Amino acid sequence: xxxxxxxxxxxxxxxxxxxxxxxxxxxxxxxxxxxxxxxxxxxxxxxxxxxxxxxxxxxxxxxxxxxxxxxxxxxxxxxxxxxxxxxxxxxxxxxxxxxxxxxxxxxxxxxxxxxxxxxxxxxxxxxxxxxxxxxxxxxxxxxxxxxxxxxxxxxxxxxxxxxxxxxxxxxxxxxxxxxxxxxxxxxxxxxxxxxxxxxxxxxxxxxxxxxxxxxxxxxxxxxxxxxxxxxxxxxxxxxxxxxxxxxxxxxxxxxxxxxxxxxxxxxxxxxxxxxxxxxxxxxxxxxxxxxxxxxxxxxxxxxxxxxxxxxxxxxxxxxxxxxxxxxxxxxxxxxxxxxxxxxxxxxxxxxxxxxxxxxxxxxxxxxxxxxxxxxxxxxxxxxxxxxxxxxxxxxxxxxxxxxxxxxxxxxxxxxxxxxxxxxxxxxxxxxxxxxxxxxxxxxxxxxxxxxxxxxxxxxxxxxxxxxxxxxxxxxxxxxxxxxxxxxxxxxxxxxxxxxxxxxxxxxxxxxxxxxxxxxxxxxxxxxxxxxxxxxxxxxxxxxxxxxxxxxxxxxxxxxxxxxxxxxxxxxxxxxxxxxxxxxxxxxxxxxxxxxxxxxxxxxxxxxxxxxxxxxxxxxxxxxxxxxxxxxxxxxxxxxxxxxxxxxxxxxxxxxxxxxxxxxxxxxxxxxxxxxxxxx
Ligand code: ADP
Numbered sequence: 001x002x003x004x005x006x007x008x009x010x011x012x013x014x015x016x017x018x019x020x021x022x023x024x025x026x027x028x029x030x031x032x033x034x035x036x037x038x039x040x041x042x043x044x045x046x047x048x049x050x051x052x053x054x055x056x057x058x059x060x061x062x063x064x065x066x067x068x069x070x071x072x073x074x075x076x077x078x079x080x081x082x083x084x085x086x087x088x089x090x091x092x093x094x095x096x097x098x099x100x101x102x103x104x105x106x107x108x109x110x111x112x113x114x115x116x117x118x119x120x121x122x123x124x125x126x127x128x129x130x131x132x133x134x135x136x137x138x139x140x141x142x143x144x145x146x147x148x149x150x151x152x153x154x155x156x157x158x159x160x161x162x163x164x165x166x167x168x169x170x171x172x173x174x175x176x177x178x179x180x181x182x183x184x185x186x187x188x189x190x191x192x193x194x195x196x197x198x199x200x201x202x203x204x205x206x207x208x209x210x211x212x213x214x215x216x217x218x219x220x221x222x223x224x225x226x227x228x229x230x231x232x233x234x235x236x237x238x239x240x241x242x243x244x245x246x247x248x249x250x251x252x253x254x255x256x257x258x259x260x261x262x263x264x265x266x267x268x269x270x271x272x273x274x275x276x277x278x279x280x281x282x283x284x285x286x287x288x289x290x291x292x293x294x295x296x297x298x299x300x301x302x303x304x305x306x307x308x309x310x311x312x313x314x315x316x317x318x319x320x321x322x323x324x325x326x327x328x329x330x331x332x333x334x335x336x337x338x339x340x341x342x343x344x345x346x347x348x349x350x351x352x353x354x355x356x357x358x359x360x361x362x363x364x365x366x367x368x369x370x371x372x373x374x375x376x377x378x379x380x381x382x383x384x385x386x387x388x389x390x391x392x393x394x395x396x397x398x399x400x401x402x403x404x405x406x407x408x409x410x411x412x413x414x415x416x417x418x419x420x421x422x423x424x425x426x427x428x429x430x431x432x433x434x435x436x437x438x439x440x441x442x443x444x445x446x447x448x449x450x451x452x453x454x455x456x457x458x459x460x461x462x463x464x465x466x467x468x469x470x471x472x473x474x475x476x477x478x479x480x481x482x483x484x485x486x487x488x489x490x491x492x493x494x495x496x497x498x499x500x501x502x503x504x505x506x507x508x509x510x511x512x513x514x515x516x517x518x519x520x521x522x523x524x525x526x527x528x529x530x531x532x533x534x535x536x537x538x539x540x541x542x543x544x545x546x547x548x549x550x551x552x553x554x555x556x557x558x559x560x561x562x563x564x565x566x567x568x569x570x571x572x573x574x575x576x577x578x579x580x581x582x583x584x585x586x587x588x589x590x591x592x593x594x595x596x597x598x599x600x601x602x603x604x605x606x607x608x609x610x611x612x613x614x615x616x617x618x619x620x621x622x623x624x625x626x627x628x629x630x631x632x633x634x635x636x637x638x639x640x641x642x643x644x645x646x647x648x649x650x651x652x653x654x655x656x657x658x659x660x661x662x663x664x665x666x667x668x669x670x671x672x673x674x675x676x677x678x679x
Contacts, residue, residue, distance in 0.1 A: 009081030011372035014041035033059035077101035126265035133200035154202040159188035165235030205438040206277035211259025240296035245435030302334035302393040343417035351417030361410040381614035452586040463588040469550035615639030652676040
């Protein structure tokens, strides 16, 4: 076994690898970028080296710097984790040339599998089923169009060098082929530096099922069963489980054998994942092999009791596979949910910012939590926006699901957009509970997964009442004022004070901390009249007028009693004057208008327009000084292949743009100074 290894990664996977090293007594070396100096993986490692600036290409992707840090530290091996350099055959080669061990498969196996075209070819030769398609060198549009016709629509165009769900285009009919091909080639060239594509028959409503394999230098290959990763958004996984629900023993045998055959075909060693699609007739087709540890490996560990990272280290150190196939068993069911800093309502765009709150339930033998971030840390736009993985194991699938749901109900995240509620709704949905959803399920059910079940005015009034009472309670907890005149709790000599609180209200789409409410399509204003009476508080919203109390039940939960109605709510402070009111699996987001904004009127308050998400400016549409009508598009941002338009909040004109075309911007950056026309 190694004495010291360098972990060429960050975040949860770096922390995950560290944990195994600690248990095995292997010393650890972390690397970090300038923005990660205080990150968890740096603090947990035995030693750490700063290797460059925040941008991944200057640090975590800078092969030379990673290798230099390894040499400096005296580490014998490098574990690449997943992402970054983990699937770079060139990096693996350079590591070996530096006299270090790359903890991964042989370079030749990485090369073979890194091209989706070569992989398809090899699998066909090894008798592993693939989908009808074309993976040849001919790349002219006319030739590819003829091949697409032969394969039959719908067809998927995939970048040969693609990965992470990028560089894929679905073509439903011949008329769309040329445009889709151009777009795919452009994206492939930009993202992977290789414009080549392949064609593959598009399977309707398949399930994604993958096999965990391991090989060693003696040529032995075993599998550690399968994982079902069909719950995907943007072709990226969000929930994974093992075993795959509803698979028969015969199907499992075919699948796992195909997985092992794929690994043998490339002389595989170490941990790998062979991905298949399962069609509705029960047939499996190879789609690709990932030559590294997967994000979702913990579900396999939870049911097999095997530490996959330990096996990786042992095999890389030259040991044989620790167990033979017959000795590898499984017990129970495990499910993982990935918590992301992203906004499901905005097409799952990544979110960035400072984590005001980040609380996970305590780990147990049946509940694993993997994270590399803590409250107070910044979620940077430079890296993958995953916040944590929550993995539950139980004897049955239903019990594991329930345990995962209970765990997620205890998670608290504030300060950055996140998919917590989306995951909870997804896990609670009937098809997911039943098991065996397909990869199109999320896409096809987005409205239900994103929408609140209750949206009537009385529910919104309840939320505004809760927000108002919570705000007043906070004011009263604030340090006591020196004189009665500085008190903010409504105290007045000889009179009942009434006070007006205004809440900008978005039922579903989050209010990004810096986005003017006017830019949010469904934001509306609710006004709450507060009466400070001797007997307590009275609230008036519209025609509803009654005394109201908020009881703190602990753990962010409250009992709201307003007149003759009472209900439990969860209240979370998401930012300055910004609250999330949760009610079962519904969530209402409210932001209090500040007094100044109320005095100056909405047009003044909305005089600058901010970026709702990190991205790149692709167009400035108005000339400064030119009169524009309310709603006129002013600027376009591109993020994650999607365009977002900022519009004029009122009649007026752009005073100045604060960013230029091509510029990379952070969420919340002020982009436009806008001057509203005099009313
Ligand atoms: P990447 O390397 O970008 O992850 P994959 O080839 O692994 O790309 O595919 C990712 C996901 O895209 C799959 O899990 C599946 O949901 C979808 N997909 C890929 N190929 C097909 C296909 N031929 N038909 C239908 N869906 C597909």
